[in-house]
Amino acid sequence: MAATMTTTLSNQQVALGGSVPPLTAHAISVSLPTWRDVVGYEEGEQRVVNAMVSGYPRFFIHLSIQKLARICEQKFGVNGERCLLCPTRKVAEACRAYLVDRSTKAGSPIPVRLVQFLICPEGEKDCANRGIELHIVLFPGDSFPLAKQFWQHTGLCISSRLADRCLSMLPEEAPVARSPTAPSFVRPPTKPGNRHYSNKSFSWTPETSPPLSKSPSSGRWSPAAPGETLSSDQDTYVEERYGRNLPLESAAFAKRALRRRIAGVLVRDSPTEWSIAGGQEAEVGPSTRGVESVSEEDVFLFSTGMSAIWAAHQLALGARPAAKSICFGFPYTDTLKILEKWGPGCHFLGHGLDKDIVELERILERESANSSSPPALALFTEFPSNPLLRSADLPRLRALADEHDFLLVVDETIGNFVNVEVLPYADIVVSSLSKVFSGDANTMGGSLVLNPRGRHYAALKAHMAQSYEDSYFDEDAIYMERNSRDFKQRIEIIDGNTLAVCSFLRARSLAAADAGPRTVVKEVFYPKWQTAVHYERCRQPGGGYGGLFSITFTSTAASHAFFDTLRCHKGPSLGTNFTLACPYTVLAHYVEMDWAAQYGVEEGLVRVSVGLEEREELLKIFEDALLAAEAAVESQ
Known part of the structure; x- marks a missing residue:
């Protein structure tokens, strides 16, 4: 196996600001080769900023999304408004609610407008079936850093592939209707307070992913040479013709395969079995996730790992009595931001060690004495944590959750369910599929799994049945299914x-x-x-x-x-x-x-x-x- 799956370290040096992986239009990383480059990125240094053509999608708004946003701002914006682009009305409303809430708490609520934009393929008569519904959140231009927080924390806004699809359906040469008071789009650079929420813009993007060619010696797929770049339609044809990708029309099949793969119910799940993994003929059995009764119906897909975490918190807020959450251990930064900025807030126990459980017990006892409701909403922990790789005492946390009636939410991204099984201890397990589940670093995704043996399963499942909407873009799911086969x-x-x-x-x-x-x-x-x-x-x-x-x-x-x-x-x-x-x-x-x-x-x-x-x-x-x-x- 190793002989056919290795890659090489040679020629891996990528110039500052280049996409990682190289020559990949939807890469989810960017080259910052030196310590000085990283500091320059954080400080908004022009040498670094001007070089960047890629970045992690929740921190760096992809250039195709920027291009589409400029078109929408020109078409619908007035008085210098800027926008965020959302895949559904529900996401747009959540974005508006966040902007109004946070600006009000800062002293002055900002005006926020929502616009629904139905984009139809040029010359297409049946727009209802072939078009894309885009939801635009418009707000004053100087509030963009606040809006960027929503983009970063939730991971809910549109993907770069969805932006490319929209751009492909807009006439390239047609002039865009523009309000006399619409904003100018030549913006001077500004020094950010926090680089992750900055107001910077960038100016170049490859329009399509480089096609993949298979090496006879390694058996791995890699981007073709720059001179071999194909159009989007040609690229799709190559992917499908040589069995690498399912057809785009098979997105429901791909998503079902992903849910079965994550649920651990596929009796045969290997790179050679992928063609039936999402079909009705696929053989499924008891889950291998440590809870045999888990099924694909207990798995929910999201556009990013962070949107799965945000959804888990929203699920807890919707299905359980209001209370503060608990963040146990030093988490990835946006998990803590979600728990702090939505709902009643959270208790932060940042070391995540056994001594912190003693402190947790004190908090639970104190909160229980002050209220007849459960002392906590949910406890969120990573297993293991990022970046200190610490693992919490899950049996002990489970016992406290049962005693005090709160939810236990475990992020298994770093451990992954091949190496560890945390579902038996959790009410909810979340994961970023963008990481090793995908591996190829060219698509985003997230998952949420409900434990059917959890004491609150019925209430959580009922709430998900009412609130969940599938906003995972079909083409991203197609790539995720492809990447996760091995x-x-x-x-x-x-x-x-x-x-x-x-x-x-x-x-x-x-x-x-x-x-x-x-x-x-x-x-x-x-x-x-x-x-x-x-x-x-x-x-x-x-x-x-x-x-x-x-x-x-x-x-x-x-x-x-x-x-x-x-x-x-x-x-x-x-x-x-x-x-x-x-x-x-x-x-x-x-x-x-x-x-x-x-x-x-x-x-x-x-x-x-x-x-x-x-x-x-x-x-x-x-x-x-x-x-x-x-x-x-x-x-x-």
Whole structure:
């Protein structure tokens, strides 16, 4: 298996601002090759900003979406209004509610307008079936950073593929009707308070994904050379003709296959069985997710992993009595923002260690004494956490949830259900499918699974039946189904590679018995060594420890030298089929690094997501980076 699924580290260096993966129109990462580049990105440095043609989709609005938004602003905007584009009216209303709520709390509510725009293919008579309904949220131009928060936190707005579809149906040469007071779109750059909510614009995009060609030697698919770029229709034909993608008309089939794959009910689920995975003839059986009664009907798909988390919180707010939520452990940044900004707020226990459960018990007892309602709405935790790879004591949290009648929501993105099984302890399990489930880093997606054995299952399922809407764009689902066919096989290779790299680095760290004065590695964060007893309790037979680890150093000079020397892709995201690294704290918490440090997330932390490369080649690049870190310290 490994021989047919490896990739190479050679020629992986991508210029600053280029898409990662290279030559991929819908790439979900961007190249930030040096520590200085990452800092420049956070500070809005023109050298970096002007180079960027890609980025993580919830932080960087894809250039196709920007282009479509400009058209909508010209067509419908007045008095300098800007807009966000939403796939459904319900999402647009949620966006409006957020803008009004947050601006009111800041002192002055802003006016927000909703416009429904039905886009029809040129010359198409049956627009109801072939058209796309776009929902436009218009607001004052200077409120764009606030609107960007909604985009980032919820992950609910339109995807780049949906934007491309809309653009393909709009006449290219037709002039756009414009109000005399519509905004000018040449905007001077502004210095952002928070880079993630910035008001910057960018100016170039490839219009289609490069076609894929299959290597006879490796068996893997890769982008064709730049000179071979095809049109969107040709690209779709190539994908479907050679069996890589299902036809676009088979989106319902693809989504059913995804839900069955996530539910663990497919009796045969391998790269050779994909053609029937979503069909009626597919053989399904009891779930392998640790709860046999789980079915595809308990799995709900979303456009991003964060939208699945947002939906889980909205589900809890809608189905349970109002109360604060609990965030247990240091989470990915937007999970905490969701719990803080929607509903009554949350209690944050940022270390996620056993001592925090003692504090949790005090909070529950105090809240119970003050109210006859449950003391908490829901507890959210990652298993393991990002970036410290800590795993909570799920049986103990489950017992507290039962005792005090709150929901337990577990994000399994980092662990993934091949390696760990957390569903038996949870009421709701969420995951970002954009990560290792996909691997190819060219599409987004998320999932939410209800535990049918949970005490609140009936109420949660009934609420989902009323509130859930499928806004996952069909073409994104088609790509996700394609990418996930070999998910289980890839995990085994990635697990082995990561364990080898982490073992090598830990043997050269302060944790080693023979650590000497030249040692620069402070700590390697990996589930094998972090809160290991809790991880092991949930580890599947034969499961590994995942593909993500973090590393800290004895000095900032060592951190910078290690990262800059590492010969792999550098940028946001994780779970890719190729190794990907980033200075996580700088990238995710640049304006709050002192706060993050209180919870052990140091400024110099480097997070690494290991891929499918040849193991010896991987070990060599980490050895070279480590030697550079040691040399940097010695030269001081």
